Each structure stands twice: as structure tokens, then as C-alpha cells.
Amino acid sequence: MIEIHNIKKSYVSRSKTVIALDNISLSVKEGEIFGIIGRSGSGKSTLIRCINLLEKPDQGQVIFNHSNLMSLSDAHLRQARQQMGMIFQHFNLLANKNIYDNIALPLRIKKMPEKEIEKIIMPLIQLTDLEQRVENYPAQLSGGQKQRVAIARALATKPSVLLCDEATSALDPETTLSILQLLQKINRDMNLTIILITHEMDVIKQICHRIAVMEHGKIIKEQDTIEFFSHVSSEADNEVVESYLQQEIPELLGSVMTQQVATDTDPIWRICFQGDAVSLPLVTTLVNNFQIEVNILQAQIDYIQGIAVGIMIVEVAGHDAQLKEGLDYLRQQQITVEVLGYVPRNAIRPA
Amino acid sequence: MSQEMLYALLNAWVETIYMVVVSGGLGLLFGLPLGAILYLTGKSGILENVVIYRGLGTTVNAVRSIPFIILIIALIPLARLIVGTSIGSSAAIVSLTIGAIPFVARMVENSLQEVPKGLIEAGLAMGATPLQIMLQIIIPEAISGIINGATITLITLVGYSAMAGAVGGGGLGDLAMRYGYQRFDVTIMLVTIAVLIIMVQLIQWAGDFLAARLSHT
Numbered sequence: 001m002i003e004i005h006n007i008k009k010s011y012v013s014r015s016k017t018v019i020a021l022d023n024i025s026l027s028v029k030e031g032e033i034f035g036i037i038g039r040s041g042s043g044k045s046t047l048i049r050c051i052n053l054l055e056k057p058d059q060g061q062v063i064f065n066h067s068n069l070m071s072l073s074d075a076h077l078r079q080a081r082q083q084m085g086m087i088f089q090h091f092n093l094l095a096n097k098n099i100y101d102n103i104a105l106p107l108r109i110k111k112m113p114e115k116e117i118e119k120i121i122m123p124l125i126q127l128t129d130l131e132q133r134v135e136n137y138p139a140q141l142s143g144g145q146k147q148r149v150a151i152a153r154a155l156a157t158k159p160s161v162l163l164c165d166e167a168t169s170a171l172d173p174e175t176t177l178s179i180l181q182l183l184q185k186i187n188r189d190m191n192l193t194i195i196l197i198t199h200e201m202d203v204i205k206q207i208c209h210r211i212a213v214m215e216h217g218k219i220i221k222e223q224d225t226i227e228f229f230s231h232v233s234s235e236a237d238n239e240v241v242e243s244y245l246q247q248e249i250p251e252l253l254g255s256v257m258t259q260q261v262a263t264d265t266d267p268i269w270r271i272c273f274q275g276d277a278v279s280l281p282l283v284t285t286l287v288n289n290f291q292i293e294v295n296i297l298q299a300q301i302d303y304i305q306g307i308a309v310g311i312m313i314v315e316v317a318g319h320d321a322q323l324k325e326g327l328d329y330l331r332q333q334q335i336t337v338e339v340l341g342y343v344p345r346n347a348i349r350p351a
Numbered sequence: 352m353s354q355e356m357l358y359a360l361l362n363a364w365v366e367t368i369y370m371v372v373v374s375g376g377l378g379l380l381f382g383l384p385l386g387a388i389l390y391l392t393g394k395s396g397i398l399e400n401v402v403i404y405r406g407l408g409t410t411v412n413a414v415r416s417i418p419f420i421i422l423i424i425a426l427i428p429l430a431r432l433i434v435g436t437s438i439g440s441s442a443a444i445v446s447l448t449i450g451a452i453p454f455v456a457r458m459v460e461n462s463l464q465e466v467p468k469g470l471i472e473a474g475l476a477m478g479a480t481p482l483q484i485m486l487q488i489i490i491p492e493a494i495s496g497i498i499n500g501a502t503i504t505l506i507t508l509v510g511y512s513a514m515a516g517a518v519g520g521g522g523l524g525d526l527a528m529r530y531g532y533q534r535f536d537v538t539i540m541l542v543t544i545a546v547l548i549i550m551v552q553l554i555q556w557a558g559d560f561l562a563a564r565l566s567h568t
Contacts, residue, residue: 052476081478092473095568096491106477108487137567157477 001030001193002051002161007060009046020046021057022217030160033187033194035208035225037201037244043217044197048165051195052084053077065160082110085154089166091146093138093153100125100134103152110157124152128182144175151182155190162186164196168203180206201244205229205304215240229302230309231272231336250297253315257341265342267323268297271312272336278308280333290326292318315343356539359526364546366440367522370512374447375505381448382455382504383497385411387485389456390463397471397481411453419511422450423518443520447511455504462496463489495566502558506551513547523547 009021020043028034038044049055050062053069062069069080093102103124107117125131128148138146147167154162164183168176184207186192198204204211204225211228213221221228221241257268271282278301286292294314301310316323330337389407392400417425423446430442466489474484490497513524523543531540 054472054475078478078480081476084476086473086476088469088473090467090469092467092469094470094488094492096494096566098567105487109474109477109479109483139568163476 001065002026002028002195003061003063004047004050005061005063007050007057007062009043009050009055009057019217021050024060024217024219026212026219026222028161028193028195030193031187031191032209033184033196033207035204035211036195036197036214037199037204037211038197038214039199039240042214044199044214045165047214048163048195048197051161051163052081052086082106082157083159084161084163085151085157085159086163086165087147087150087154087167089169091138091143091150091170093146093149095138098135098137099130099141099149102138102149103156106153106156120156120158121152124155127155127186128152142175143171144178147171147175147179148182151179151186155186155192159192161193161195164194166198167196169198169200173202176200176203177206183207205302207305213241213244226274226304226307226309229304229311230274231270231311231338253297253343257343259341261342264345266315266317266345267342268340269312269314269316269327270338270340271314271330272310272338273333274309275307277333277335278310282312282330282335283314285329286316286326290318290322290329292316292322292326313340317345356530359530360539360542360546363521363523363526363543367509367512367524367550370440370443370447370515370520370522371505371508374444374451374512375501375508377444377448378451378455378504378508379501382452383459385452385456386459387463387490389460390489391481391485393460393464395468397475397484407456411456414449414453415457419446419450420514420517422446423515423520438519440521443512443515443522447508447515450511451504451508454507455500458500458504459497462493462500465496466492495562498558498562498565502554502562505554505558509547509551509554 004024004026007021007024008019010017010019012018022043024043024047026047036044036047046055050057051064053062057070060070064080065083067076067080069077072080094105097105100121103121104117107120112120125134128151130145130148130152133141133145133149138149141149150167151162162183167183168179171179180203183194183196187194187207194207196203196208208225211221211223211225212219253268258265261267273280273282283294283296286294294316296312296314298313299311301308303309316326318326327337385407389404389411390396391398392404392407394404396404414422423443426446426449427437427442429449430445431437433445434441436442470488470492471484474488479487512520512522513527516522516524516526517528519525523546527540527543530536531543
């Protein structure tokens, strides 16, 4: 549906060249919610603006519904943009137009007759729960209501993709949740593809099917959300990804952890499990059946779009043979176990 | 005050209104698009164009830097060319209009720049043309600023029209000069001032009312 091939974008400011996008390729499938996460300055804002060419990449291709937007004439590009909705962090509503006129704006730009406009808009007003607000002006609305107006406006032209630029970043957590639920409903009911950028991992957890992590103008990881959170990955993650997953090993242990096995060291395991495995009595089994001592350093279970994903970081102690058996047992249960390193025995326990 | 004087006052008042309304109207007619072009071609405008912006900007600054009384004298040949005479209210309208256009243009440019850039981005994302963005988004959003600018322009023109009166333009300024200043008729002077104050107050009040009415922020 949307394919980005090798786009580059750099800005020149006071003789300094800043590379905002460094050779990015991406493909978004029809009907999916694709999340791009990154810190400010990572290039995610530039990237989403390159999809509807609000920012023109220096090179590369942006393919939308089989046509390369970069090679379109201005008039054809405007037509293509009418098939893409966009919502913004600060809503960008017209303060001097009421809610109805705000939602009608993209259709008036398309020069649609007023009667048809009304037919299209009324269901959108219902969908976004704004029936009581039609005659109001944006200044009279709360942040969440403003974003709902923006969503209705973005959907007015019946786009096939919705671009969300930090759409919930100016909202409180509860309102964020309600906006995300609305986006999810739109995605399901209208089969609308959604691409969103955010700096909040919770947004990704809530609704995104796939995630791309951006840093310094590059995509450093792209994965299914569930896999991302359950650490199903062959390559080692870098610091940025680790920081989003919020599973750093406690500092005290990290400083003494080595990658070498030695006498009097205990391994540190990261155990990741998802779905039904969450209900297994893992620790008890390790202790009772394999005589392995388990010291839980960190544990959490997240529900990501209804699927439980659990991660535990543990220090284990026992005979090598028992440890190996325990490890095999876990892996038979489709549980991912990764040996993060080794720490001196009793490093965190009082002697 | 004699009936005659009252008639002269009324006549002068009508002349002032005529000058202010016509030159204000023409000033807006030409100044609005000029301001819009300055805005569009200015730095990071939708149709950014350094050559056009610099060219127009310099011209606007040049006209604005000429003291109005000098502008009137300098434009006498132009007035003669356009209205066939260099004296009277109609001749004054030529220089008032030329003086008002750059004034309006900068006012409009400033008001348009107040519109948040995000709205332009939203317009572009909707597939709007630059003209649609201008007419359906930027101008409606800047309307109260533009009306405030128009109010200030009209009030300035009331003052300028008095100056035009000094060099044969007619109007309240002319009346105040001839009777009040040259003949030491204090009553006429005070009445003229009172009429001018009321006029300015009315323009300001109407402008504020309209601006508040059209703004929903």
C-alpha cells in the first residue's frame, strides 16, 4: 500500500548539514496500524511528512497505491493527498470555523456540492461522538474533542491511509486511550491503514500491529509488536531498543556481569513468554523439578492488544546439568530464554 | 454658529468621509492582494520567491518612508493625470490611496503571518491549492487581524486627509486650517476637532465590534 524506498533528506542550516533521514526503506501493508517510535530529533516527524510529501525527500521513492508520488505533477499530488488523511499533535483546526465547517473543509476543497457534504459528514460526526458540538467552535472544546474533530476531518475524503503525527502527545493519558480506541475502531471497521509516529511506547503497545524504531535518521528495528515486546529476535538489540523495552538489568548486577563463565558464577537469564505460557508455574517448576535456585531480579507482564507478554530477568543457581535441563524444559514450552551473562555468586545477596 | 458655517462644516465633513472611504476602499482593494503576495512569497511562504518579495518589499518600504505631506506634493502630477486636477478631494484621494496601499499591505502581511503554520500544513495535506489555502484557510483565520488593520488604516486616513486639506484637498482639515487657524475662529476649530474625534471613535468601535464578531478564538 505504501512503500518507501531509500529516501534521504537533509537540511542545511548555517553551513551545517543535518541528515534527517538516512536511506530509509519501509513498507506498510493495507489495513495495518504501523507505529514509528523515536526520540525527538530521530527523524520520525520528517519521515511521516515524506509520506504525503509535505517534506520532499532529496532522493528515493515514495510509492502510494502503485504510483510514485515523487514523480507526480502538483495537481496529481494534490489528488493523491486527498486519499490520505492526516492528524496532528496540535490538531490544526480552524479557530474561526465551527465544528461542522472544520470537518467539511477538505470536501469544500474538493468542490463537492453542499448536499453531498452533509451526507458524508453527519455519520462522521456520529462516529466521533460530536453530535452535541456541531455548532461549537474549537476554542469551546477539550483537547480530546478537538482531536476527534481532526479525525473526522481527516476521514471526510474517505482516505485509504491515515497519518498520525504525535496525535496523542498533547493529551492526558485517559484521553489518549479514548483516541487510540477510536483509531483502532476506525482501523477495524473501515479497514483504514494507519501510520502513526509517537515517542510513547504505550501508544505502540495499545494499537500498533507493527513497530519501527528510529534513531538518528535510521530505522534500527522493525518488527511485529508482540514479537518486539516478547524479544523474539535473532539480532542483539541496541541500547535505544532496550531503553524502550525498559528491561535494564539492575545497576548493581550490570556492573559485575561478565560474558565469561567462571567458577562461582551464576548465569542471568532473561525469560520471555507469551500467551498461554503466562499461566505456567515456571519458577516453581524450576525449583521443584530441577532443584534450581531462582532469584527474580525483575518481572513484568504486559497485555499487548489482548495478548499477555511476560518478561522475567532471573539469577539462577544450580549444578550445570540441572541448569541445562531447566533450560531445555523452558525452551520446550516455547519460552525464549536468553543468557545475558554471568555474575559472581552472591553478588546481590548478603553473604 | 451661523447657518452658513454649519453648511460649510457639513460640506467639509462629507468631503472627509468621501476621501477616507474612497481612498480606504481603494487602499484595501490594492493593499490586500499586495499583502497576500508579500506573505506568500516571503521567507518560508507557500510560494517563496526572493526576487518578488524583495522587489515588492523595497517598493512598499520606499513609499512608506516618504512623509505623507511630501508624498502629496510629489504626486500632484499623477493626480492631474488621473483626475484632471491637482486640487480638491478627488485629487487628494490619489495620494491618500497611494499612501494607504503599502500601509495596508504590511498590515495584511503581519496579520496573515499570525496564522499558525500548522494550518497551512493541514491545508496542504488535504490537497488544497495555494489559492484555496489562502482563501479558505489563511484569510478566514486572519480576518480579525485584517479588520483591526483596516480600522487603523481608516483612522490614519482621517488624519492624512486633514493633511491633504492643507494643500487644497478640502474636508475637515481644510476647514479647521482656514477658519480655525487662519481666522482664529476657536468655535470652528473645536467643533471640527469634536467631529474628528467622534469619527475616529466610531470607526474604532465599528472595527472592534466586527473583529470580535468574526473571531472565535
